[in-house]
Amino acid sequence: MLTEKMENALNNQLNAELYSGYLYLSMNAYFKSINLDGFANWMYFQAQEELTHAMKLYDFIISRGGRVKLAQVEAPPTLWDSPLAVFEATLEHERKVTGLINDLVDRALEAHDHATNIFLQWFVSEQVEEEENVGGVLEQLKLMGEAKGGLFMIDRELAKRSPTGAAAEST
Ligand SMILES: [Fe+2]
Ligand SMILES: [Fe+2]
Numbered sequence: 001m002l003t004e005k006m007e008n009a010l011n012n013q014l015n016a017e018l019y020s021g022y023l024y025l026s027m028n029a030y031f032k033s034i035n036l037d038g039f040a041n042w043m044y045f046q047a048q049e050e051l052t053h054a055m056k057l058y059d060f061i062i063s064r065g066g067r068v069k070l071a072q073v074e075a076p077p078t079l080w081d082s083p084l085a086v087f088e089a090t091l092e093h094e095r096k097v098t099g100l101i102n103d104l105v106d107r108a109l110e111a112h113d114h115a116t117n118i119f120l121q122w123f124v125s126e127q128v129e130e131e132e133n134v135g136g137v138l139e140q141l142k143l144m145g146e147a148k149g150g151l152f153m154i155d156r157e158l159a160k161r162s163p164t165g166a167a168a169e170s171t
Helices: 004-033 037-063 083-110 114-144 148-158
Strands: none
Touching: 004 037, 004 083, 037 114, 037 148, 083 114, 114 148
């Protein structure tokens, strides 16, 4: 059984994952609007992944006898200055989420809630991957600088990302 405090904390994280999905979907729409379909594709699957994170929390809260309490999801930005600005915002967001997950782990340990701690370890590893993948794209965008050809090359690479994952994530 979850304590009320832990239940609330997990519900907050559920909301944060839904917001991540919202944010990346908004980024997908932005990339679509500037005809960078590869970038858009990458964000589409990124958004889907966030929804699976939300559902993991959803299922876990219920399986521990807790109550899922869905709350309002904040509206994400809809416009960015450039693909570089999008990926800077993405890395910043993922770092923030890593902080949230780490705080949750701290809470679980303090409460001696081992089941929640073990459950959260998946998210700890996932955040390492998320930061690495996003950071990788960001590095490419920085290296490219003003060269338009580079942008289309990265776009082609990001078009390869599929639901199961890896193609563009390993770049
Ligand atoms: Fe996530
Ligand atoms: Fe994420």
